[in-house]
Amino acid sequence: GTPLLQVNHLSKHFLIGKSLLKRNRAQLNAVNDVSFTLQKGKTLGIVGESGCGKSTLGRCLLRLVEPSSGEVLIDGKDLTAMSAKTLTAMRKDIQIIFQDPYASLSPRMTIHDILREPLDTHHIGTVQEREEKIAQIMQEVGLRPQILTRYPHEFSGGQRQRIGIARALVLEPKLIIADEPVSALDVSVQAQVLNLISDLKNKRALSFVFIAHDLAVVQHICDEVAVMYLGHIVEQANSDELYRNPKHPYTQSLLSAIPVPNPHQPSQAIILTGDVPSPINPPSGCAFRTRCRFAQPICAQSLPQLTSKTETPDTHKIACHLVE
Numbered sequence: 001g002t003p004l005l006q007v008n009h010l011s012k013h014f015l016i017g018k019s020l021l022k023r024n025r026a027q028l029n030a031v032n033d034v035s036f037t038l039q040k041g042k043t044l045g046i047v048g049e050s051g052c053g054k055s056t057l058g059r060c061l062l063r064l065v066e067p068s069s070g071e072v073l074i075d076g077k078d079l080t081a082m083s084a085k086t087l088t089a090m091r092k093d094i095q096i097i098f099q100d101p102y103a104s105l106s107p108r109m110t111i112h113d114i115l116r117e118p119l120d121t122h123h124i125g126t127v128q129e130r131e132e133k134i135a136q137i138m139q140e141v142g143l144r145p146q147i148l149t150r151y152p153h154e155f156s157g158g159q160r161q162r163i164g165i166a167r168a169l170v171l172e173p174k175l176i177i178a179d180e181p182v183s184a185l186d187v188s189v190q191a192q193v194l195n196l197i198s199d200l201k202n203k204r205a206l207s208f209v210f211i212a213h214d215l216a217v218v219q220h221i222c223d224e225v226a227v228m229y230l231g232h233i234v235e236q237a238n239s240d241e242l243y244r245n246p247k248h249p250y251t252q253s254l255l256s257a258i259p260v261p262n263p264h265q266p267s268q269a270i271i272l273t274g275d276v277p278s279p280i281n282p283p284s285g286c287a288f289r290t291r292c293r294f295a296q297p298i299c300a301q302s303l304p305q306l307t308s309k310t311e312t313p314d315t316h317k318i319a320c321h322l323v324e
């Protein structure tokens, strides 16, 4: 059937600098020709270091950032071609959970009003039904109803993120973009919030695009994972396959950094040397070549395309000249 989300050749370029003349301003290519599909009830992880474009990509999926080119189809309808009015109505179906729950929750609104506002905006049900939905979601995210009269600053980071999750879910969206939902939290709280998201995902058959900077975070929550580097998806596969058999040198180095629990099989960390190059002036050819152990002359000459290298097409795609 029609995928829930289909992204076709999505790019986002920013002009930066202060000059009034466009040609005097540098162009930052945050997202470069990204394509993927997500089926209903599935979770796609998007993983990469900071500055790889993953948050910009996430925001383009809701048009919180306007894509420069490409399509974002939700249930076959192109979001990028919608009028502002249609888009506002569609926003009910796509919600975002932000990295910093505090910055994204209005400090002057009570928890009740934070949860009530989206229901009012989208005219969901009667007043009584709105209150029932609020009570229901509070219970599902593990918050006591007594806190509804309180304000965001009265809560810890983990509790605030539960409130952020409740706000995203109260509209029963078709798709949730989770932008590093646990990276601002204490390590001890991260697992609790991840478990909550995982439980909600299973219970409500939710569909997620789950953005993270660390492959370990998304391992148990995602059905599929896409690895991003300097605005490009460099590898994409279902989770089991990606963690078992990473093929792109960048994915291999990210995975090698995850500690292996088995002491008889010590992990061989592949240390990446050098910083991520500036997206304003990226390397020619393969963007990863300045840090790649296997780089060859061809890597500087042409951009490797994300393609399936196996006999089973579409299940494992890699953008590397040397993987066959």
Ligand code: SF4
Pocket: 248, 249, 250, 286, 287, 288, 289, 290, 292, 293, 294, 295, 296, 299, 304, 319, 320, 321, 322, 323
């Ligand atoms: Fe390394 Fe070349 Fe493959 Fe890029 S294309 S990952 S530089 S081997």
Ligand code: MG
Pocket: 054, 055, 180
């Ligand atoms: Mg980010």
